[in-house]
Amino acid sequence: MDLIFNAEAAGSGAGHAEEALQLVPASSEQQLMLLAVLFLPLIGFLLTGLVGRRLGERPWIISISAVLISAALATILAFSALTSADPVRYGFTLYTWIPVGDLQVDFGFLFDNLTAVMLIVVTWIGSLVHIYSIGYMEHDESKWRFFAYLNLFMFSMLLLVMADSYLVIFAAWELVGLSSYLLIGFWYKRRAPALASKKAFLVNRVADHGFLVGIMGVFLITGTMNVLQSFELMPWSETEWWIVDIVILLLFVGAAGKSAQFPFHVWLPDAMEGPTPVSALIHAATMVNAGVYFIARTSPIFALAPETMLLVASIGIFTAILAASIALTQKDIKKVLAYSTLSQLGYMFAALGVGAWVAAIFHLMAHGFTKGLLFLGSGSVIHAVHEEQDMDKMGALRKKVPITHWTFLIAALSLSGIPPLAGFFSKDAILGESFIFGWTPVFAIGLVVAGMTGFYMFRLMGKTFYGKSHVDPEVEPKIHESPRSMTVPLILLAIPTAFLGLVIGLPLGDAVIFGWLDPIFAPAEEIMAIHGHEYVIFGIDGALILVSVAVASIGIAVGIWFFGFFGLRARLDDVRALTARNRLTRGLYTATYNKWWFDDLNDRVFYRFGGAVANGVMWFDVKVIDGIVNGVGSVTQRIGDDVRHIQTGRVQNYALGIAVGLIVIATLFILLAR
């Protein structure tokens, strides 16, 4: 079936916004800009990687200019798409990557409002993280390598969000995995980052396997690798429904791995061993959103499998509460943020699962800016207290790092869901829609998680910025605010964190972002039979907002009560008393502090048991398989050793052999010929 390249249909599509979006060919300017957005970071990576060592003290010049230009172009593209009256969807094929018989994979681009939103998140946060890294990596010897890797990551992530075929998306998927691996293990001489990068890579490999098989399944069912074509062909395939379900489930496994959903969540907290800008960019704001983006991109396919959607929602909300519970007790500032990221990603998956597609992408955006800011802020804090990450050795930093503190406070409030910050709008959209669509358990658990979010964020704030100082007395006098290259990105990120919701989250019920993204998710919503409902601010919807804000406020209040806030004193002794009061609280505390022992479980199951199985298999391989192979070899050798005595090297012996042979043959001939 041919893809419909019909400019006329799209041109007259103003009145038919509800009908399927038509793909129009991109104009040559659009093509050029898309190519520039994608390939500038790649050029930056190659140049910095090749000659970076010679750039001396400023190896970031090339990579930062590449990313900034790319971001500017992406912004122009995104704004022209988002502000146009009709929903936009254009694309073009750069060249045919793999032409083999029936399998034809194009290296093509697809641009619509979803891509535009992702481009804004990726390029803006990416640029700010690049600038921030100038200050953060100032004293690192091989910072050119760092900037080269960052550019490679930007290229991979942009390819992931702009590609129009499953195979290219998969390639980009692996590329972001590679750059994540390289950046987590950036300080590869230390043991912990090296191990963490390996863990991240291996866990992702397991999930990517599912992804790859899922892609093959889509190809077998639809016969195409093109994302848009598969949307058209998938519903009409005559494949059994359960096979379709399994294929979609496998795609979900890949998405869950990249977005670190249970049971693949174990790699993300360890990934915090990497430099903090990497944690902000890759492991909070962009790469871990790849799974959410992929499910949103292929929403018409996921909508075909209600069973898998149920699983997406369950896994998502389970991860949300599991990670939030672990975040309550962690001592490492980055670990708290890492588990918080997991928890928020769980929200997004839950939103995808219940069919609140736009809310999921909205939360992706809001959380991307917020969590990027939080991580960069935590980097600034860690920098200030001389590479100390343990929150028990911080405290009372409010006045010493004022810019960091204020931006951090905005982000913490946003993440907790306090209006009118960005996180409030997106989280409220998720909770509200899951309730309206009848997913009460998701709503209830989500509400609990919202309360926990408020608590752990203000526990973090209290332990870090307020109360008494527990900083090492030697470091204490040297604490200072970070350089301008680090504080400016913090301030710039605080702007969308504060105002994003007001800009695109209003008016409630008919927000701007819904206008942008609804046409993209219309096919999926049609399949799932989701219908828009009348938004009643002085009714059910207003009540839902009040409930979620109230719960978040309770969480914040409890956090402040125990850990202090500005002038309020902390009650750390009460916390200690509470966790030690009886067996239940003590047990809960130990359990969440030890991350519910998932790492130990993995250690038992995969390292010990799996290792034993692998050893058994290796024994079989070494003793039996190799034994057979080597046996054949040594037997042949021994026979050869004996038989070679026949070869005397004397002509007469050979001639005799020939003569005797001739006689034997002649005799046989004479005898048998009769």
Next chain:
Amino acid sequence: MSHSLEAYLILAVLLFGIGTFGFLAKRNAIAMLMSIELMLNSVNLAIIAFGAFTPELAAQASSIALFVIAVAAGEATVGLALVIAIYRNRRTPLVDEYASMKE
């Protein structure tokens, strides 16, 4: 001259047997080459005898015999050249001393 084919064939077999025996029994390379000549000529004799006793084969037999003579000449030349070359290296015409190829 006898008029029976068998007589020629028996002579040819005898000559071939002598040649074979010479080739296998002699250690001297020159003698071995001579034995080969003997075998070739015995075969030639057989071919000519068949030609003489079967009129249809007369023309073919003669040409084959001529070929065999030409090949024999070439073989002798090359063989002798090889023997001389080896002799210059090894200072011996005895072939059982030429066994260094076996390892």
